[in-house]
Amino acid sequence: IEEREPSIQIKPHIFIDGGIHAREWVSPATVLYFVDQDRLWRKNRNPHQRCTGVDLNRNFEYQWDPRIGGSTNPCSDVFSGSTFLSEAESSSLKTYLQGFDNTEQSSMIAYLTIHSYGQMWLYPWGYTSALPTDWPDLDAAAKTACDALQSVNGKNYVIGSSTNVLYSAAGGSDDHAKGIHKIKYSYTLELRDTGTYGFQLPENQILQTAEETWTGVQAFAAYLANNHCANSNNECIWQ
Ligand code: 0X9
Ligand code: ZN
Numbered sequence: 001i002e003e004r005e006p007s008i009q010i011k012p013h014i015f016i017d018g019g020i021h022a023r024e025w026v027s028p029a030t031v032l033y034f035v036d037q038d039r040l041w042r043k044n045r046n047p048h049q050r051c052t053g054v055d056l057n058r059n060f061e062y063q064w065d066p067r068i069g070g071s072t073n074p075c076s077d078v079f080s081g082s083t084f085l086s087e088a089e090s091s092s093l094k095t096y097l098q099g100f101d102n103t104e105q106s107s108m109i110a111y112l113t114i115h116s117y118g119q120m121w122l123y124p125w126g127y128t129s130a131l132p133t134d135w136p137d138l139d140a141a142a143k144t145a146c147d148a149l150q151s152v153n154g155k156n157y158v159i160g161s162s163t164n165v166l167y168s169a170a171g172g173s174d175d176h177a178k179g180i181h182k183i184k185y186s187y188t189l190e191l192r193d194t195g196t197y198g199f200q201l202p203e204n205q206i207l208q209t210a211e212e213t214w215t216g217v218q219a220f221a222a223y224l225a226n227n228h229c230a231n232s233n234n235e236c237i238w239q
Contacts, residue, residue: 040199044089048074054081057113058171059090062179063127069169080171093173097181109224110185111177112217117198118190119155121146121216122162124178126188127170129163134184141185144223149216153208155192157216162188185224189213 018031035041043053051074058070058080066072070080085091100108123138125131132138139159146157158165162174178186192201192209201209 042077043079044087046087048079048082051075051079054079054087056087056089057115057173058169059084059087060171060173060176060180061085061094062176063125063170065127065170067170068127069167070171078169084171090173094176094180097177097183100183101181104182106181106183108177108181108183109228110187110220111174111181111183112187112189113173113177114189114191114213116191116201117193117195118158118166119192119194120158120160120165120188120190122160122165122174122188122190124161124175124186126162126168126172126175128168129161131161131164132178135161138185138187141220141223141227142187145216145220148219149212152212152215155212166190184228 016031016034019028021027041053043055045052046054048054053074055070055076055078058064058066058078061084064080064084066080070076070078073079081087081090085094097106097108097111100106121142123132123135123142142159146159150156162169162172172188174186174188177183191213192205197205
């Protein structure tokens with residue numbers, strides 16, 4: 001008689017995606033409604049031992065270290081993963097960014113990862129309090145962006161390195177974009193608010209947040225175009 005694994009161990013899963021077609025906006029909205037059923041979840045949904053989810057913003061390769069603002073405990077909200085890029089989401093983002101890799105500097109000039117909350121425009125590093133050598137360039141670009149953002153609804157944003165303004169946390173996508181792929185202008189945006197509602201920002205603030213951030217991002221792009229991409233032949237000079 002053959003011993004068999006109990007079939008109870010095979011757990012069936014359902015995969016749902018939304019937004020494969022960009023103009024079908026009711027699709028991502030509906031999937032977001034599904035996500036709302038577990039409103040304050042942070043991580044992805046990948047099972048690890050007895051718990052669910054890896055904090056994707058602790059799972060990137062550059063200077064990955066669960067001891068710095070992360071965790072080796074799969075039940076923690078900041079579980080860094082079993083190793084860097086253990087997750088499909090982080091590893092495919094790395095593969096995508098790799099396509100822009102070049103000697104010295106990526107042909108991708110900027111990387112913005114949008115989070116909330118805190119009203120901050122943060123640049124690397126998140127794994128150390130030391131600053132990248134070109135931090136004045138990143139600081140100046142962020143200043144232009146935040147001035148434009150503030151002109152829309154008066155919201156003030158704090159600019160600085162993520163370790164110095166917020167806390168240290170290794171394995172973030174911003175550090176990865178700059179450290180591994182040499183994307184010069186890499187930022188984490190922490191949108192509204194400053195803590196009154198936190199993650200549960202009222203719906204009536206969402207549109208204003210998007211509008212002011214869009215204005216900030218446009219000013220940021222224009223700044224880069226003027227300061228880092230123009231020579232007499234209208235070609236980019238990478239600095
Ligand atoms: O902790 C995070 O991942 C980010 N804050 S949040 O409240 N949205 O979770 C900040 C990440 C800043 N960047 C790095 N630490 N690399
Ligand atoms: Zn976040």
